[in-house]
Amino acid sequence: MSDHAPARSPQDLDDSIAGGIGESPTRPDGALKVRGEYAYASDLWAEDMLWGATLRSPHPYARIRSIDIGPALATPGVYAVLTHSDVPGENLYGLKIVDQPVLAVDVVRYRGEAVALVAADHPETARRAMERIEVDYEVLEPITDPELAAHDTTLPELHPGGNVVRHQPIVKGDPEASADVVVSGLYTLGMQDQAFLGPEAGLAVPAPDGGVDLYLATQDLHSDRKQTAQALGLPPEKVRMTMSGVGGAFGGREDLSIQVHCSMLALHTGKPVKMVYDREESFHGHVHRHPAKMYYEHGATRDGDLVYVRATLYFDGGAYASKTPVVVGNGTTLGIGPYAVPNVRIEGWGLYTNNPPCGAMRGLGAVQPALAYEAQMDKLADALGMDPVEVRIRNALSQGGTTPTGQVLDYPAPVAELLDRVRRLPLPAEHDSAPADIRDLPGGASNTTHGEGVVRGIGYGVCIKNICYAEGADDYSTARVRLQIIGGEPLAVVHTAAAEVGQGLVTVQQQIARTELGVERVNIHPNDTDVGPAGSSSASRQTYVTGGAVRNACEAVRDVLLQRVAARSGESIGDLSLSGGKVVSSATGVLADLADVIGDDVIEETREYHHRETYPLDEELGTSERAQVQHAFSAHRAVVDVDTELGLVKVVQLDCSQDVGKAMNPEAVIGQIQGGSAQGLGLAVMEEIRVDGGTIRNASFTDYLIPTILDMPPMNIDVIERADPNSPYGVRGVGEPPTISSTPAVVAAIRAATGKALTHTPVAPEHIIADIPR
Amino acid sequence: MRLSFTVNGRQCEADDVWEGESLLYVLRERLGLPGSKNACEQGECGSCTVYLDGVPACACLVAAGQAAGREVGTVEGLAEGDGLGAVQESFVEAGAVQCGFCTPGLLVATDDLVNRVPHPSDAEIRESLAGNLCRCTGYEKIMDAVRLAADRRASSEASRSGKTDA
Ligand code: FES
Ligand code: FES
Numbered sequence: 001m002s003d004h005a006p007a008r009s010p011q012d013l014d015d016s017i018a019g020g021i022g023e024s025p026t027r028p029d030g031a032l033k034v035r036g037e038y039a040y041a042s043d044l045w046a047e048d049m050l051w052g053a054t055l056r057s058p059h060p061y062a063r064i065r066s067i068d069i070g071p072a073l074a075t076p077g078v079y080a081v082l083t084h085s086d087v088p089g090e091n092l093y094g095l096k097i098v099d100q101p102v103l104a105v106d107v108v109r110y111r112g113e114a115v116a117l118v119a120a121d122h123p124e125t126a127r128r129a130m131e132r133i134e135v136d137y138e139v140l141e142p143i144t145d146p147e148l149a150a151h152d153t154t155l156p157e158l159h160p161g162g163n164v165v166r167h168q169p170i171v172k173g174d175p176e177a178s179a180d181v182v183v184s185g186l187y188t189l190g191m192q193d194q195a196f197l198g199p200e201a202g203l204a205v206p207a208p209d210g211g212v213d214l215y216l217a218t219q220d221l222h223s224d225r226k227q228t229a230q231a232l233g234l235p236p237e238k239v240r241m242t243m244s245g246v247g248g249a250f251g252g253r254e255d256l257s258i259q260v261h262c263s264m265l266a267l268h269t270g271k272p273v274k275m276v277y278d279r280e281e282s283f284h285g286h287v288h289r290h291p292a293k294m295y296y297e298h299g300a301t302r303d304g305d306l307v308y309v310r311a312t313l314y315f316d317g318g319a320y321a322s323k324t325p326v327v328v329g330n331g332t333t334l335g336i337g338p339y340a341v342p343n344v345r346i347e348g349w350g351l352y353t354n355n356p357p358c359g360a361m362r363g364l365g366a367v368q369p370a371l372a373y374e375a376q377m378d379k380l381a382d383a384l385g386m387d388p389v390e391v392r393i394r395n396a397l398s399q400g401g402t403t404p405t406g407q408v409l410d411y412p413a414p415v416a417e418l419l420d421r422v423r424r425l426p427l428p429a430e431h432d433s434a435p436a437d438i439r440d441l442p443g444g445a446s447n448t449t450h451g452e453g454v455v456r457g458i459g460y461g462v463c464i465k466n467i468c469y470a471e472g473a474d475d476y477s478t479a480r481v482r483l484q485i486i487g488g489e490p491l492a493v494v495h496t497a498a499a500e501v502g503q504g505l506v507t508v509q510q511q512i513a514r515t516e517l518g519v520e521r522v523n524i525h526p527n528d529t530d531v532g533p534a535g536s537s538s539a540s541r542q543t544y545v546t547g548g549a550v551r552n553a554c555e556a557v558r559d560v561l562l563q564r565v566a567a568r569s570g571e572s573i574g575d576l577s578l579s580g581g582k583v584v585s586s587a588t589g590v591l592a593d594l595a596d597v598i599g600d601d602v603i604e605e606t607r608e609y610h611h612r613e614t615y616p617l618d619e620e621l622g623t624s625e626r627a628q629v630q631h632a633f634s635a636h637r638a639v640v641d642v643d644t645e646l647g648l649v650k651v652v653q654l655d656c657s658q659d660v661g662k663a664m665n666p667e668a669v670i671g672q673i674q675g676g677s678a679q680g681l682g683l684a685v686m687e688e689i690r691v692d693g694g695t696i697r698n699a700s701f702t703d704y705l706i707p708t709i710l711d712m713p714p715m716n717i718d719v720i721e722r723a724d725p726n727s728p729y730g731v732r733g734v735g736e737p738p739t740i741s742s743t744p745a746v747v748a749a750i751r752a753a754t755g756k757a758l759t760h761t762p763v764a765p766e767h768i769i770a771d772i773p774r
Numbered sequence: 775m776r777l778s779f780t781v782n783g784r785q786c787e788a789d790d791v792w793e794g795e796s797l798l799y800v801l802r803e804r805l806g807l808p809g810s811k812n813a814c815e816q817g818e819c820g821s822c823t824v825y826l827d828g829v830p831a832c833a834c835l836v837a838a839g840q841a842a843g844r845e846v847g848t849v850e851g852l853a854e855g856d857g858l859g860a861v862q863e864s865f866v867e868a869g870a871v872q873c874g875f876c877t878p879g880l881l882v883a884t885d886d887l888v889n890r891v892p893h894p895s896d897a898e899i900r901e902s903l904a905g906n907l908c909r910c911t912g913y914e915k916i917m918d919a920v921r922l923a924a925d926r927r928a929s930s931e932a933s934r935s936g937k938t939d940a
Contacts, residue, residue, distance in 0.1 A: 007806075008808065024869075026866050026867060026869070027866070027869075027871060029874070030865075030866035030871050030874075031858060031862075031866060033866075033871050033874030033877050034849075034852075034858060034862035034863075034865050034866055034871060034874075034877055034878075034881060035809070035849070035850065035852075035853055035858070035862065036807075036808070036809020036810070036848065036849035036850045036878045037809065037850075038874055039808075040808075040811070040875065042808075042811075042812055043802070043808035045803070045806075045808075122792065124792060124794055194909075195909055196873070196875075196909055197811070197813040197819065197821055197873070197875040197876055197907065197908070197909050198811075198813065198873065198875040199812065199813065245873075245874070246873060247811075247813070247873050247874070247875030248872075248873040248875060248909050248910055250909070276812070278814075278815055279813070279814040279815065279816060279818075437897050439897050439900070439901065440897075445901070501873060502872035502873025502874065502875075502910045503872065504872065667869045668869065670869075670915075671869050671872060671910075671911060671912075671915055674911060674912030674913075674914045674915065675872065675909075675910045675911050675912045676912075677912055678909075678911075678912035678913065679909070700814070700816055700818065701813075701814045701816065701818035701819055701907065702816060702818050706907060706909060707912075707913075708904050708905075708906075708907060708913075709899075709900045709903045709904055709906070709908075709913040709916065709917070710900050710901070710904045712912055712913045712914070714914070715912070715914060
């Protein structure tokens with residue numbers, strides 16, 4: 001951290017809270033958060049700071065003929081107006097493919113693309129100056145249909161190399177297999193927004209060494225630093241990043257937003273510059289979940305055994321690649337769901353269009369196919385006259401089973417058990433006559449029904465999600481653990497770059513250190529780039545990899561201590577352990593106080609954790625001995641009431657069974673399942689960014705609705721722990737699966753209540769009223 | 775313009791306030807009280823909820839000038855001395871805080887609810903908090919926190935009135 005740290009910069013989390021692994025201690029940042037003192041990125045403040053703003057393209061596709069910044073620059077209070085020619089380094093960045101300009105040069109490829117920057121003494125001055133930047137556009141016809149982008153070679157190429165970001169086939173067994181019972185369908189999914197509440201924000205402070213200190217909210221400091229340094233033309237060590245409070249992320253903070261822009265303005269003006277997006281800009285300023293169009297065909301025997309699945313998936317990546325390659329990888333490899341199928345042919349396409357860029361969101365690439373394969377399983381059950389849960393259980397993947405890529409699951413895969421458990425959870429009471437409270441009916445307090453036309457439906461969904469990065473990525477994490485005596489007591493400090501985005505990683509890190517070191521007091525140092533990379537807080541991976549790194553670093557610290565005591569006492573190191581601030585021998589009892597062993601020393605160790613190796617997919621067949629590190633599973637049951645006349649839906653209850661391997665913090669696990677399920681419910685019935693001709697029509701919380709406390713029903717949650725022998729403590733990623741299986745469960749329940757086909761998600765009232773039967 | 779009003783019982787002044795600024799902006803950027811949050815600045819999320827003369831309001835929708843001479847209460851005023859207030863404590867204990875960005879607004883809304891209604895039903899809690907979006911928790915633990923806060927408020931009222939009676 002620099003000497004010029006801004007006011008309200010992040011601080012050590014030092015609340016004294018007890019509790020080790022498997023307990024549910026409260027969050028170390030909880031008190032700060034409820035006091036309103038936790039420093040979020042939008043709260044940052046520095047003496048004399050300026051406000052930055054971003055001018056964005058009003059067109060989805062246009063050539064830029066000229067940009068005139070003169071009038072804007074002449075505005076009183078304006079300190080800088082910058083365009084592409086001011087980008088000091090490489091004017092391109094990207095997570096997987098470096099294809100996105102920091103500031104547009106001669107073409108804009110989406111509505112909302114950054115074109116120019118302003119720094120001024122007040123946010124309103126900056127806004128007004130922005131209106132005075134004159135950009136002369138030649139408007140072009142946008143490409144908005146991803147399926148066309150895949151196949152129509154007459155379309156213009158949006159990027160050198162064409163409009164296909166990734167095409168991946170997966171073939172297993174006989175791709176042309178036939179079967180007695182066949183069901184098919186075309187399913188579409190709208191564009192979902194992460195809708196984290198804390199807007200994109202940061203404060204860049206120019207440093208005397210010509211570098212910059214950036215305080216920000218992100219999911220991955222080191223990935224941001226690498227891309228930012230390149231764009232600024234600076235060595236990475238001159239771009240220092242410190243995490244401020246993050247108001248949720250859900251994938252939407254993996255790509256750069258303010259990072260380079262804010263730094264450019266600070267370096268240019270020599271003053272601290274703060275940027276905060278408002279909600280509308282946030283909708284334009286981050287990637288969304290890929291909309292998808294999915295053709296599916298399932299074949300089964302008359303007994304209900306799946307014979308084959310064939311599918312073609314189109315993912316609309318929008319103007320820049322972001323995580324599209326991974327979405328295609330996940331979407332295809334997980335495209336048949338958690339089922340054992342002998343014959344598979346899946347083809348996945350990720351495309352460039354002039355729609356808003358799409359990238360990471362919770363459940364990356366696995367959410368889309370789950371809607372299709374689960375709808376297909378219900379359709380199959382219907383065709384067979386079987387119970388939908390029975391068909392799923394009959395075909396469920398299990399330990400020792402093989403994925404379509406040929407990976408053998410060498411860990412528990414309790415898919416059938418989860419389905420069986422979730423269907424046994426208690427159901428809500430039927431309200432046959434009028435229910436007690438009108439607020440419990442579809443339409444709620446708007447008083448649209450007293451029960452007439454209301455039909456109840458129950459639906460199920462189950463899913464598979466890979467945990468950690470895949471296909472050969474070594475997304476390791478680093479932890480530094482320091483142990484010393486402060487005020488006569490041992491104090492451990494854990495330092496990582498692993499982004500706390502709300503999920504509770506800070507709590508889990510403390511729990512691990514308390515358990516591994518047998519101490520009470522564990523502080524969490526703010527996340528920054530002074531320690532090695534932790535990778536992204538995504539892919540449900542941080543408890544796994546950063547948990548592993550913290551464990552490894554603690555073990556290293558413990559080894560130093562135990563060696564000292566072993567040398568002194570002559571006991572064998574294998575007999576020694578740490579507990580209650582003491583070194584204990586299994587042979588002779590308490591040997592020493594940590595305070596005496598450590599004295600004035602500081603014992604500090606830094607360790608990495610690398611998950612086991614994975615390998616790329618074969619380009620033609622998609623085969624790979626191990627494409628993914630681990631898989632996680634969850635099952636949902638939804639109970640809905642539908643006003644079949646108005647098409648209004650009330651989700652009455654949403655229940656979940658999930659295998660988490662090991663519940664490191666059981667209450668936090670439940671919090672993840674509840675929150676993930678809410679996002680899945682939102683996708684099922686309300687959340688869709690309306691894109692019309694490449695332009696977002698509902699960039700506000702007035703028009704893009706997310707579930708409120710009135711929309712979320714009570715949940716029964718059933719957590720099981722089937723340890724993964726390959727992961728630290730047996731953990732299995734928790735955050736994503738509940739976002740995936742909840743949506744198809746809710747949609748299935750609405751289908752059950754209405755008998756309608758409902759092939760588009762989110763389900764809108766007009767779909768329910770429209771007369772399209774299943 | 776120059777603006778003066780009371781925040782959490784303290785008289786505050788802000789100079790050079792531009793007429794277009796909201797109460798939220800003045801609190802956060804001019805008075806050093808960033809506790810109230812800015813998730814939408816359009817009156818849709820409740821993250822900026824403050825008391826205005828004792829009534830909850832979205833600070834982002836209040837023009838700064840409208841607050842002149844009035845009493846504003848923010849999340850920073852909910853603590854009890856050095857310790858947490860009952861509502862704050864309940865949110866931490868119930869696990870109702872994840873990223874925490876919605877929390878300040880929810881705390882003010884909950885404080886208002888448990889002050890007005892001693893034993894709110896679940897339906898009343900949901901209705902009162904329907905204007906406060908949370909993207910992380912799915913609201914279940916927020917429900918737990920509000921029930922806990924209501925119980926605590928009610929039992930501390932009971933013991934207080936018990937004492938006066940005695
Ligand atoms: S910030 Fe005021 S309601 Fe959202
Ligand atoms: S805790 Fe993150 S928005 Fe509520």
